[in-house]
Each structure stands twice: as C-alpha cells, then as structure tokens.
Amino acid sequence: MANIISVKDLVEVYSDGTRAVDGISFDVKEGEFFGFLGPNGAGKSTTIKVLTTLLSKTAGQVTVAGIDLDRSPRDIRKVIGVVSQETSLDVDLTGRENLRLQARLQQLHGRAMEERVDELLRLVQLHEVANKLVGRYSGGMRKRLDLASSLVHHPRLLFLDEPTTGLDAQSRSAMWDYLEDLNRKEGITIFLTTQYLEEADKLCRELSIIDHGKIIARGSPSELKEALGGDTITLTLKDGADAALRSKTREILTTIKGVTKVIDGDGGVVAYAKNAGQIIAEIAASLDRSDIHPAFLSMSSPTLDDVFLQQTGRRIRAEELSRRETEPFLM
Amino acid sequence: MSLLYDVESLLERYLRKLVRNPTLLATNLVTPLLFLFLFSQLLQNLKVFPGVSGSYLEYLAPGIIILNAMVGATLSGVSVVNDLNSGFLSKMLLTQVSRPAILLGRMLTDVLVVLLQSVITIVVAVAMGVTIASGIPGVLVILVTVTFFELALSGIFLAIGMRSRKTETISAIGNVVFFPLIFVSSAMFPSSFFPVWAQDISKYNPVSYASNVARGLVQGGLSWSTLVSGYGVIAFIAIVTIAATLYQFRKVIS
Numbered sequence: 001m002a003n004i005i006s007v008k009d010l011v012e013v014y015s016d017g018t019r020a021v022d023g024i025s026f027d028v029k030e031g032e033f034f035g036f037l038g039p040n041g042a043g044k045s046t047t048i049k050v051l052t053t054l055l056s057k058t059a060g061q062v063t064v065a066g067i068d069l070d071r072s073p074r075d076i077r078k079v080i081g082v083v084s085q086e087t088s089l090d091v092d093l094t095g096r097e098n099l100r101l102q103a104r105l106q107q108l109h110g111r112a113m114e115e116r117v118d119e120l121l122r123l124v125q126l127h128e129v130a131n132k133l134v135g136r137y138s139g140g141m142r143k144r145l146d147l148a149s150s151l152v153h154h155p156r157l158l159f160l161d162e163p164t165t166g167l168d169a170q171s172r173s174a175m176w177d178y179l180e181d182l183n184r185k186e187g188i189t190i191f192l193t194t195q196y197l198e199e200a201d202k203l204c205r206e207l208s209i210i211d212h213g214k215i216i217a218r219g220s221p222s223e224l225k226e227a228l229g230g231d232t233i234t235l236t237l238k239d240g241a242d243a244a245l246r247s248k249t250r251e252i253l254t255t256i257k258g259v260t261k262v263i264d265g266d267g268g269v270v271a272y273a274k275n276a277g278q279i280i281a282e283i284a285a286s287l288d289r290s291d292i293h294p295a296f297l298s299m300s301s302p303t304l305d306d307v308f309l310q311q312t313g314r315r316i317r318a319e320e321l322s323r324r325e326t327e328p329f330l331m
Numbered sequence: 332m333s334l335l336y337d338v339e340s341l342l343e344r345y346l347r348k349l350v351r352n353p354t355l356l357a358t359n360l361v362t363p364l365l366f367l368f369l370f371s372q373l374l375q376n377l378k379v380f381p382g383v384s385g386s387y388l389e390y391l392a393p394g395i396i397i398l399n400a401m402v403g404a405t406l407s408g409v410s411v412v413n414d415l416n417s418g419f420l421s422k423m424l425l426t427q428v429s430r431p432a433i434l435l436g437r438m439l440t441d442v443l444v445v446l447l448q449s450v451i452t453i454v455v456a457v458a459m460g461v462t463i464a465s466g467i468p469g470v471l472v473i474l475v476t477v478t479f480f481e482l483a484l485s486g487i488f489l490a491i492g493m494r495s496r497k498t499e500t501i502s503a504i505g506n507v508v509f510f511p512l513i514f515v516s517s518a519m520f521p522s523s524f525f526p527v528w529a530q531d532i533s534k535y536n537p538v539s540y541a542s543n544v545a546r547g548l549v550q551g552g553l554s555w556s557t558l559v560s561g562y563g564v565i566a567f568i569a570i571v572t573i574a575a576t577l578y579q580f581r582k583v584i585s
Contacts, residue, residue: 052425053425054421054424054425056585074427077425077426077427078427080425082422082425084418084421084422086417086418087418088417088418088419088421088422089419090344090348090419092347092348092351092352093344093347093348097344097347101340101341101343101344102422102426104336104337104340105337105340105423105426105427105428106426106427107333107336107427109336133351149422153426153427
C-alpha cells in the first residue's frame with residue numbers, strides 16, 4: 001500500500017539550540033498501526049507536533065497523505081485527527097458541548113453534526129455522562145472524550161501523543177481496545193508515540209525506537225526482538241560497577257556455546273542465547289569455576305527494552321517505573 | 332459564511348463559560364458599582380467641586396461607566412492565556428476554524444459583558460438620582476463609547492497575554508497601570524483639583540478623553556471637540572493595540 005506519511009531527514013532545533021529531532025527518516029503505510037517508542041525527551045512529541053502542522057520544522061521533507069507539509073498545512077489538517085499529550089478539553093463545558101464545539105469548528109452543521117456527536121459519544125461510551133461537566137470527568141473519561149473529539153471529521157490518519165500516560169491499567173486497556181478497533185474496523189492509520197514497552201509491543205505492527213532525536217532501531221516488534229539473537233540471560237553482579245569483573249564475566253559467557261551476544265547492563269552483564277534453558281546450568285557452573293558468584297541470574301524472552309538496552313546501554317523500563325501513576329477510573 | 336458560523340460557535344462557548352463561572356462576572360461587575368457607592372457617599376459633602384456644576388454623584392457616574400471598559404478589557408487576555416496554556420488553542424488551530432474567528436469570538440463576548448455591566452451601572456446611577464441630560468440617544472452613544480474603549484484596551488491584554496502566557500502579568504498590569512490611570516484622570520475627580528503634575532498627566536490620559544465624552548452626555552453640553560478628540564484617542568489606541576494583537580496572533584498560529 002501507498003505511504004501515508006513520508007519523512008526524510010527531519011531536523012528540529014529549538015531556539016535554545018537543542019536538537020530535539022536530529023535527522024530522522026521513516027515512512028508509514030496507509031492502514032498501518034505505527035509507533036514511536038522512546039523515553040521522555042527522545043523527540044517523540046516534537047516529531048508529532050511537526051507532522052501535525054503545529055510546529056514548523058528546521059529542515060527535511062515531510063509529506064502527509066500525499067500533501068507536502070510546506071505547501072499546504074491546511075489541507076493536511078483536514079485529513080488528520082490529533083490527540084495531544086495534555087488533554088485539551090474545556091472543563092467548563094459538558095462532554096456533549098465539547099464535542100459539538102469541535103464538530104462545529106470542523107464545519108459540521110445541523111443534524112449531521114448532532115448525529116456525529118451522538119455516534120462518537122456512544123463509541124467511547126460516554127453517552128450516559130454526556131451532559132456532565134468535563135471538570136467532573138476522571139482522567140480516563142477525559143482521554144476518551146479527547147479521542148472522540150479528534151474523530152469528528154472522519155480523519156484518515158490519527159496521531160496520538162502518549163495516549164495512555166497517566167492512565168490507570170483499566171483505562172489504558174480500554175484505550176487500547178478503541179485504538180485497535182479504529183485501525184481494524186475503520187481502516188484509520190494510527191501513528192502513536194509511547195514510552196511504554198508493553199503498549200508498543202501489543203499495539204504496533206511497525207515500530208521505530210527513538211532516542212536523543214535519532215531512530216535507533218526499526219521493524220515490527222517481533223522482528224526487533226528476534227534480531228537480538230534469542231532469549232535474554234540477565235546476570236547481576238554483587239559489584240556491578242567493577243569493570244574488570246564485568247569484562248571477565250563477559251569473556252566467560254562468550255566462550256559458552258549458544259551465546260550469541262554479551263553486553264553490559266543492569267548492574268552486571270546481559271547475554272543473548274538460543275535455548276537459554278539448556279545452557280543456563282553450564283553458565284552457572286563456568287562462573288563458579290572462575291570464582292564469580294552472581295547475585296542474581298535470570299532468563300526471559302527478549303523484550304523491546306532489550307532492544308533499547310542493546311542500542312543505548314540504558315533501559316526504558318527504569319524511567320517507566322519512576323513515572324507517577326495515576327488517576328482512578330471512575331464511571 | 333464559515334467566519335460567522337465559527338464566531339457564533341465560539342461566542343456560545345465563551346458565554347457558557349461565563350455563566351458557569353458567575354464569580355468572575357460578579358467581581359467584574361462589583362468593582363465599578365462599589366466605586367460608585369463608596370465615592371459618592373464618602374465625598375457627598377463636597378457637593379460641588381471647584382469649577383464643576385451639579386452634584387458629585389452626577390460628576391462621578393460617567394467616569395464609573397468608563398471604568399467598566401477598563402475592568403472588562405482584562406477578560407480577553409486571561410481567556411487567551413488559559414487557552415494557550417491548556418492546549419485548547421492548539422486544538423482549535425488543528426480544526427478548520429477560520430483564524431480571525433478565534434479573536435473575534437473572544438472580543439464579541441467581552442463587548443457583550445461590558446455592555447451588560449454598563450447598562451447595570453447606568454440603571455443603578457439613575458436609581459441613585461442621576462439624570463441623563465441627553466436622554467435615550469445619549470445612553471446609546473455612551474454605550475457605543477464604552478464598547479469602543481473596551482475593544483481598544485482589550486488589544487493590550489490580548490497582545491501581552493499571548494506574549495507572556497501568564498495571567499499574573501495581566502492582573503499585574505490591570506492593577507499597577509490601570510488604577511493610577513483611572514485616578515489620575517478626569518474619570519472620578521475634576522483635574523482642576525489636582526496638583527500641576529497630575530493635571531498634566533490627566534490632560535493626556537486616554538481615560539480622561541473617554542470620560543469627558545460620557546460626562547458631556549450625562550450632564551449635557553457635549554461639545555463636538557470633546558466628542559471628536561475622545562473618539563480620535565480611542566481610535567489611535569485601537570490601531571496600536573489591534574496591530575500588536577494581530578502581530579502576536581500571527582506568531583502564535585504560525
């Protein structure tokens with residue numbers, strides 16, 4: 001299928017000199033569920049702001065729905081829907097009034113407008129609280145209303161900037177269901193940014209991992225994980241900061257048959273191996289012979305975090321855990 | 332066509348917001364009325380200021396009507412700051428809304444608020460015993476004057492609000508700049524009563540020009556020169572502030 005987004009060498013430099021986006025290129029096919037995964041400050045929101053015409057780019061070429069961003073941002077706005085990171089609703093209006101305003105600003109009139117508003121309120125299951133002030137909505141309800149308001153004009157392409165950040169588990173999985181339905185049943189192309197590994201893994205069929213304004217890996221979640229070369233064996237050392245100890249440990253692991261790759265990380269060493277279960281005993285024994293006693297030895301299927309770790313030497317997970325949760329889900 | 336529809340949609344939004352935040356509206360309304368009551372009572376023994384005919388209440392009332400324009404002008408600025416910071420403005424800019432409608436909807440809302448405030452002030456003043464010499468046509472001209480003065484002043488707050496993105500800046504300017512401007516003008520006290528330096532300020536103070544127009548209509552005997560110079564000053568301020576507003580707005584939407 002044709003590309004609905006095409007980005008070539010996009011650069012965004014802020015007035016203070018920060019290179020928020022540092023020369024990225026990617027394409028998104030029509031109908032795709034595409035994701036940008038990366039930690040806070042990686043350049044995800046900046047990219048979305050440029051693609052949705054809210055921020056002018058420093059350099060590069062961007063085409064959205066076949067329309068050149070430089071030539072006609074107005075025409076791009078007609079075919080895209082945007083759910084920004086901060087829920088931007090009017091808290092002094094009811095849910096229905098918010099949607100009606102949005103529909104009117106998108107040039108819907110009369111009966112067609114009222115019908116679309118009703119349809120969307122039912123879609124996000126807010127029809128029963130439609131006449132309550134948004135100020136009384138929970139975080140999850142606001143996010144759903146924001147999603148609905150981005151859909152009033154039947155966009156072909158929906159941008160979502162961290163749509164589940166700050167939501168509790170239940171609201172998050174509800175949001176996932178809506179997005180999957182929109183993509184599958186309505187055929188809407190989705191471009192989503194997230195710092196959540198699980199979200200990227202579950203939803204996105206195509207993924208770019210972004211860090212410090214650069215794309216560091218791309219592919220489908222399963223391709224990315226398979227490229228790591230097998231299962232993950234994490235070995236935490238008592239003195240993980242000791243470079244000599246780490247280096248010795250790496251050396252030992254590399255000699256073991258089946259191990260495809262060994263890198264530093266997680267207060268010790270991370271190894272990748274086919275059939276980790278069959279060699280884990282041998283690893284433990286070899287280390288024991290060399291008088292290395294790991295504090296912790298575990299194996300797991302590779303995650304997208306391992307992909308990130310391998311490229312950057314850091315984990316996204318650490319930042320994910322430190323984020324502040326969450327608002328209760330009220331109905 | 333789209334412009335009218337968009338202005339109407341946004342006007343509806345702002346009016347709903349006002350109705351749902353009655354304290355904001357009440358505060359705006361109370362300040363001028365409070366001034367009217369307080370000063371007309373406190374200074375009632377100074378029945379006639381030197382060089383002024385009639386009662387002090389009659390002198391004060393037109394100045395208070397003009398004060399409504401100044402109080403109302405801050406509303407636009409606060410609203411645009413809130414919309415900028417909440418992301419609502421970005422959300423509007425992503426729609427097909429006609430860009431001028433965003434400003435026009437807001438300005439029209441404030442005009443309606445200031446008209447309501449001014450009508451209430453006039454009714455209260457009349458109830459307190461003020462007679463408006465120029466009658467109903469005069470009241471209409473007073474309302475037009477207040478409206479234009481408000482529009483001219485609101486441009487200051489729209490421009491500053493879009494630049495600073497802080498409501499604090501707006502209330503600071505409202506207090507630090509506007510109150511001295513009101514007191515050191517002919518709005519509440521005859522300038523002839525002031526020391527020379529204050530007379531000089533009052534002479535060039537736009538608030539004096541607007542007040543003199545309203546006063547001429549309340550007390551009777553509005554001269555063409557007062558009317559023309561009053562509207563001239565208002566038009567001059569309007570051109571400057573609207574230009575500043577459009578300049579800032581273009582920066583925000585691009």
